[in-house]
Amino acid sequence: MAFIGHRCTCGHNDLNHIESENGKRNCTAKSGGSCGKPCTSQGDSEVLPTFDLKGNHVERIIAPGDGPQTEGGTVLVRTCTCDACQALYEQLALAAA
Numbered sequence: 619m620a621f622i623g624h625r626c627t628c629g630h631n632d633l634n635h636i637e638s639e640n641g642k643r644n645c646t647a648k649s650g651g652s653c654g655k656p657c658t659s660q661g662d663s664e665v666l667p668t669f670d671l672k673g674n675h676v677e678r679i680i681a682p683g684d685g686p687q688t689e690g691g692t693v694l695v696r697t698c699t700c701d702a703c704q705a706l707y708e709q710l711a712l713a714a715a
Contacts, residue, residue, distance in 0.1 A: 620667045621680040622703045622710075628655035631666050633695050663702040665710070682707050 623632045626645065634647040635657065645653045665679065680686065682703045685693040
């Protein structure tokens with residue numbers, strides 16, 4: 619599957635970030651810890667490819683607000699639902715139809 623999201627200025631996607639109590643975004647891409655690069659803003663919405671456990675690219679795009687699921691069906695993280703991500707998803711869905 620692929621998902622629509624944003625890349626931070628540190629280079630990691632928004633699923634690798636959490637928001638702290640003071641509203642600051644922190645990168646967790648290094649085994650749950652900070653990558654050590656500054657996180658100052660999110661970029662434009664883009665399609666971010668993902669891969670299955672064997673490393674094969676998966677084409678299906680996850681809808682904004684949904685997320686990759688465990689084998690038991692639990693959604694671990696949810697993708698961005700901002701207007702730009704919604705619009706890009708709708709554009710891609712129309713093109714695929």
